[in-house]
Amino acid sequence: xxxxxxxxARAAGKAxxxxxxxxxxxxxxxxxxDVCGPGTIGVFKREFGPNARVWDPNRIVIIPDHYIFTAxxxxxxxxxxxxxxxxxxxxxxxxxxxDDPNGHWxxxxxxxxxxxxxxxxxxxxxxxxxxxxxxxxxxxxLFGTDSHTCMAxxxxxxxxxxxxTDAGFVMGTGKLLLKVPETMHFRLEGRLQxxxxxxxxxxxxxxxxxxxxxxxxxxxxxxxxxxxxxxxDRMTIANMAIEAGAKNGIFEFDEKxxxxxxxxTRLNGTQTTYEPVERDxxxxxxxxxxxxxxxxxxxxxxxxxxxxxxxxxELGHIRLDRAYVGSCTGGKTSDFLAFAQVLRGRRVSIDTxxxxxxxxxxxxxxxxxxxxxxxxxxxxxxxxxxxxxxSCAACLGGPVDTFGRLxxxxxxxxxxxxxxxxxxGHRESQVFLASPMTVxxxxxxxxxxxxxxxxx
Numbered sequence: 179x180x181x182x183x184x185x186x187a188r189a190a191g192k193a194x195x196x197x198x199x200x201x202x203x204x205x206x207x208x209x210x211x212d213v214c215g216p217g218t219i220g221v222f223k224r225e226f227g228p229n230a231r232v233w234d235p236n237r238i239v240i241i242p243d244h245y246i247f248t249a250x251x252x253x254x255x256x257x258x259x260x261x262x263x264x265x266x267x268x269x270x271x272x273x274x275x276x277d278d279p280n281g282h283w284x285x286x287x288x289x290x291x292x293x294x295x296x297x298x299x300x301x302x303x304x305x306x307x308x309x310x311x312x313x314x315x316x317x318x319x320l321f322g323t324d325s326h327t328c329m330a331x332x333x334x335x336x337x338x339x340x341x342x343t344d345a346g347f348v349m350g351t352g353k354l355l356l357k358v359p360e361t362m363h364f365r366l367e368g369r370l371q372x373x374x375x376x377x378x379x380x381x382x383x384x385x386x387x388x389x390x391x392x393x394x395x396x397x398x399x400x401x402x403x404x405x406x407x408x409x410x411d412r413m414t415i416a417n418m419a420i421e422a423g424a425k426n427g428i429f430e431f432d433e434k435x436x437x438x439x440x441x442x443t444r445l446n447g448t449q450t451t452y453e454p455v456e457r458d459x460x461x462x463x464x465x466x467x468x469x470x471x472x473x474x475x476x477x478x479x480x481x482x483x484x485x486x487x488x489x490x491x492e493l494g495h496i497r498l499d500r501a502y503v504g505s506c507t508g509g510k511t512s513d514f515l516a517f518a519q520v521l522r523g524r525r526v527s528i529d530t531x532x533x534x535x536x537x538x539x540x541x542x543x544x545x546x547x548x549x550x551x552x553x554x555x556x557x558x559x560x561x562x563x564x565x566x567x568x569s570c571a572a573c574l575g576g577p578v579d580t581f582g583r584l585x586x587x588x589x590x591x592x593x594x595x596x597x598x599x600x601x602x603g604h605r606e607s608q609v610f611l612a613s614p615m616t617v618x619x620x621x622x623x624x625x626x627x628x629x630x631x632x633x634x
Contacts, residue, residue, distance in 0.1 A: 180361040180463070181428045182396035184455040185336040189319045197360040197464070205237065206318035206335075208348050211304050212242035212256040213574075214323035219263050221346025232267050233352035239271040239313050240264060241304040242283075246275055247295060247567040249287045250577040257283040271313070273301035291581040294540075294566040302536030302568035305329040305417065305506035309409075310538055312448035315439055316431045317455050321348055325420045326506055326595060332412035333439060334431035334454050339420065359425040361396040362387075363463040366403030368472035373630035375516060376411035377508065377593065377613035379469065380418040381477040385487025386467060393423035395464065400430045400457065403471045409438045410512040417507045418595050421484040430457065476616045476628050478591070481608035482598055490616050493626035499588035501526065501621035502602070503562075503614050504533030505573040508593025511542045513614040517593075518553045520618035520632050521560040527624040531582035532557055532564040533571040540566050562621075575603045584609075591620045 179187060179194060187195040189203035210218050223230065232238055240260050245253035257275055264272040265279065275283045277297035285295060301307035305326050308314050316334035320327060323345045330337035340354070348354050364383060370376075384391070397419045404412070412429050419427030429435075431454035443450045478493055480486040503509065503517050514534065534540045543554040543564075557564055565571070565581050572582035573594040584590055584603030590610070592602065597609035612620070615629035622632065 179458055180396065180461045181334070181398055181430070181455050181457065182336055182361055182426060183358060185317055185319065186356065186358055188317065195358045197358050199358045200355060201358060202353050202355050203319055205321050205348050205352050205354060206315070207237055207239055207313055207320045208345060209239045209241065209304060209308060209320065209322035209327065210345060211240070211244055211324060212246065212253070212260060213244045214342055214345065215240060216256050216259045217342040218323055218345040218349060219259065221342050222349045225346060226350040230350060232269070232349050235267050235269045237352070238269050238349065239308065240269060241273045241301050241307050242275055243303050243307070244570045244574055245576050246569045247285050247291060247581060248577040248579050249285050250579070253577060254283050254285060273299050273307065273311070275300050287579065291567065292563070292565050296537070296567065300537060303506045303509065303570055306510060306535035309333060309413070309438070309442060310536055312443040312446035315443070315449065315452035316435060317453040321345065321354065326417050328419045328424065328426045329413050329417035329506055331416040331419065331426050331428040332409060334429060334435055336426055336428065338426045359394055359396045360464040361398050362392055362465040363467070364397060364399050365401040365466070365468045366399060366471055367401055367468060368403050368470045369406050370471050370474065373476055373615055373628070373633050374474050375613035375615055376407060376414040378474050378477045379471065380415045381479050381484065381487055381611065382474055383467070383469065384418065384422045384479070384484050385477070387422055389421060389483045389485040390423045392419065394425050397422065397424045397427040399427065403469070404429060405432055408512065409434055410510045413510070414507055418484065421595060431455070476613060476630065478616065478626055479597060479611035481610065484597060484611055490612065490626055491628040496589065496626045498528055498591050498620055498624055498626065500584065500590040501528055501530040501617050502572060502582055502590055502592040502594065503617050504531070504535065504571055505594040506535055507595040508614055509533055509535030509539065511539045513593060514539070514543055514557070515553060517614040517618045518556050520615050520629050521562070521622070522548070522556050524560060524622050526561040526621040528621055530562045530621040531572070532562045533582060534568045536568050540568055572602050575601060591617050591626060593617050
């Protein structure tokens with residue numbers, strides 16, 4: 179069996195499963211957030227009754243993160259709905275925006291978008307916060323009401339996005355009926371060269387197979403090249419499996435996985451036991467592709483979908499209006515360090531926005547010292563508008579006052595994960611997806627630029 183099949187077989191209580199088989203699986207974690215959480219709660223109460231109890235209050239994780247730092251009253255109210263449900267059900271893992279369990283969330287626009295407006299438990303972007311808070315464990319099943327839940331596949335688990343109806347059912351029963359997906363095999367070899375990042379790897383792969391090339395399939399990443407990647411790199415690649423239509427993406431378990439998971443679970447007091455899955459000799463794949471990481475170059479996905487792959491060096495004629503670094507895909511500490519590596523000692527020439535994925539990342543950037551100056555300070559000095567309010571921000575568009583949102587037709591180069599029309603705001607805008615390094619180089623020149631032009 180493949181890695182995905184082995185996890186699903188275990189969760190179904192079966193010795194074996196095969197692609198195409200329908201099986202009932204037990205959930206280990208259900209995650210929801212402020213956009214889909216109220217709808218999921220509504221389905222749960224409608225189907226199980228107004229006084230029903232969730233299947234396990236210790237296995238539900240609720241992380242408000244999408245439409246948070248906005249004066250939109252309905253968005254603010256969504257967070258309050260989550261808080262009320264958490265109190266009613268006794269849910270343990272709720273990463274609230276405010277500290278007062280009886281309070282109400284209201285964003286204050288008069289304080290501006292840059293300075294912190296959240297409490298001590300706020301966790302930021304759900305997909306980045308889940309591993310940071312110790313909720314991603316090898317061999318487990320993670321369901322989330324968000325398509326990019328597949329990012330947790332970096333940790334050798336089956337992680338996939340589901341809709342509100344399915345999530346309401348899981349909330350009440352802890353189970354879900356799934357069709358076992360076929361598995362596509364991506365063997366990574368070699369090592370990334372300077373100026374090339376994990377984002378370039380997944381954009382290359384999506385360019386090879388198409389934005390629908392993995393529809394309802396598992397994407398398995400392994401090989402020496404995969405083992406050489408950091409956990410942040412693996413998260414970036416697994417995150418965008420959905421951009422090829424995949425049901426999930428998954429990596430092998432290794433020492434890097436173990437170190438990360440064991441540190442995070444101990445740090446946060448979450449469950450420390452887990453059982454990873456390893457590769458079998460009799461794996462059956464529907465497709466195979468070998469990717470030599472050492473031969474990749476900086477890549478850009480052009481409007482209007484992530485499969486529109488071009489080399490960055492071929493697109494210097496495209497003038498830009500905005501640059502953006504952030505989201506679950508491009509807002510991790512390592513993403514900002516790469517961003518700062520290119521920008522250090524230089525200035526951006528277009529509006530450039532930086533949105534760290536979590537408060538922890540904000541702190542790391544503000545306390546990491548490069549020759550007497552914080553990385554945060556280096557970015558601000560370069561002209562980047564950096565906000566302490568970690569969230570999804572403009573990645574999903576959001577209300578018109580969302581930080582970094584494209585409110586007029588413009589061309590934006592972004593380290594986010596999706597670029598269909600209207601994704602980051604205005605429907606007539608064009609979003610070009612790229613690595614944080616490519617975004618940095620392009621922000622300096624005002625046109626799409628290969629970051630290797632700025633690396634010594």
